[in-house]
Amino acid sequence: MNSGQPQQRRIALITGASGGIGADLARVLARHGHDLALVARSRDRLEALADEIAASGRPRPIVIALDLARPGASREVAATLEAFDTSLEILVNNAGFGLIGAFAELDPVEQSGIVDLNVRALVEMTAQFLPEIRAAKGKILNVASVVSYFPGGPGMAVYYASKAFVLSFSRALWQELRAEGVVVTALCPGVTKTGFQSRAGFGPETALNSMPAQSAAEVAEVGYRALMAGRREAVPGLLNKITVLALPFQPKTLILRIIAMLQQKHRASA
Numbered sequence: 001m002n003s004g005q006p007q008q009r010r011i012a013l014i015t016g017a018s019g020g021i022g023a024d025l026a027r028v029l030a031r032h033g034h035d036l037a038l039v040a041r042s043r044d045r046l047e048a049l050a051d052e053i054a055a056s057g058r059p060r061p062i063v064i065a066l067d068l069a070r071p072g073a074s075r076e077v078a079a080t081l082e083a084f085d086t087s088l089e090i091l092v093n094n095a096g097f098g099l100i101g102a103f104a105e106l107d108p109v110e111q112s113g114i115v116d117l118n119v120r121a122l123v124e125m126t127a128q129f130l131p132e133i134r135a136a137k138g139k140i141l142n143v144a145s146v147v148s149y150f151p152g153g154p155g156m157a158v159y160y161a162s163k164a165f166v167l168s169f170s171r172a173l174w175q176e177l178r179a180e181g182v183v184v185t186a187l188c189p190g191v192t193k194t195g196f197q198s199r200a201g202f203g204p205e206t207a208l209n210s211m212p213a214q215s216a217a218e219v220a221e222v223g224y225r226a227l228m229a230g231r232r233e234a235v236p237g238l239l240n241k242i243t244v245l246a247l248p249f250q251p252k253t254l255i256l257r258i259i260a261m262l263q264q265k266h267r268a269s270a
């Protein structure tokens with residue numbers, strides 16, 4: 001029965017949607033009929049993606065240009081959405097970055113910025129929107145990483161630790177919320193060709209640059225399917241799956257040494 005009240009706009013919100021995996025997650029969600037809100041700092045790139053989605057015949061996404069690493073950003077996002085009378089059904093916590101280099105040598109403020117975005121903003125966004133998501137029996141997709149499964153990441157220490165947090169946090173929420181029909185999925189990509197590598201400071205010599213990489217579109221497709229299937233975690237790509245399965249049987253000292261080798265002395269500026 002129609003109560004005569006205007007319908008709230010049911011949306012999926014994607015953080016870090018201005019490029020890379022987030023932009024492709026937006027494209028996949030739009031293709032499957034979801035109305036979107038896109039968040040990142042680069043307004044121009046968000047507007048261009050919103051235009052592209054609108055041109056494909058879907059509703060034009062809401063664009064929110066914002067630095068999520070700032071405390072209280074999640075409240076700003078909620079306040080902006082209030083003006084559009086939305087109800088949030090899907091939250092995609094994708095925004096994140098890393099920095100390559102030894103912990104002792106990298107800028108401490110920049111390194112804390114990784115925790116601010118990858119960890120604190122993700123927790124704040126989840127807490128902010130969980131009541132709406134629970135009411136809608138909705139879904140949360142947290143973009144972790146294949147590195148979440150590693151014993152540690154010498155050469156990208158804060159980044160690996162932040163992604164271990166994301167996987168652990170997501171698994172706990174998956175269990176806490178599943179009985180009431182809310183899905184929480186951790187998407188754990190391996191090397192993916194995006195803006196991530198240049199922001200992290202990878203140089204042409206960085207060994208990780210020559211590792212087999214997936215496209216952001218492939219990763220986004222896997223993430224969307226896993227979320228819709230209610231899976232706890234998803235690792236895109238056969239090689240990444242094998243790595244994750246094999247890791248618990250390898251000596252941690254050896255793994256840490258290999259990672260250190262792959263990630264040492266190869267910053268763009270080094």
Ligand SMILES: NC(=O)c1ccc[n+]([C@@H]2O[C@H](COP(=O)([O-])OP(=O)(O)OC[C@H]3O[C@@H](n4cnc5c(N)ncnc54)[C@H](OP(=O)(O)O)[C@@H]3O)[C@@H](O)[C@H]2O)c1
Pocket residue numbers: 015016017018019020021022039040041042043045066067068069094095096097098117143144145146188189190191192193194195196197199216
């Ligand atoms: N690429 C890989 O190999 C890989 C592998 C595993 C996991 N991941 C994870 O995948 C996620 C997406 O990364 P990506 O590979 O697609 O990298 P990307 O191309 O650099 O995209 C990162 C996105 O996050 C946004 N972002 C960065 N800082 C932000 C801030 N302070 N506030 C709001 N938005 C911010 C960026 O937009 P603006 O710059 O416009 O703000 C951009 O849209 C990250 O969590 C990353 O850790 C990546």
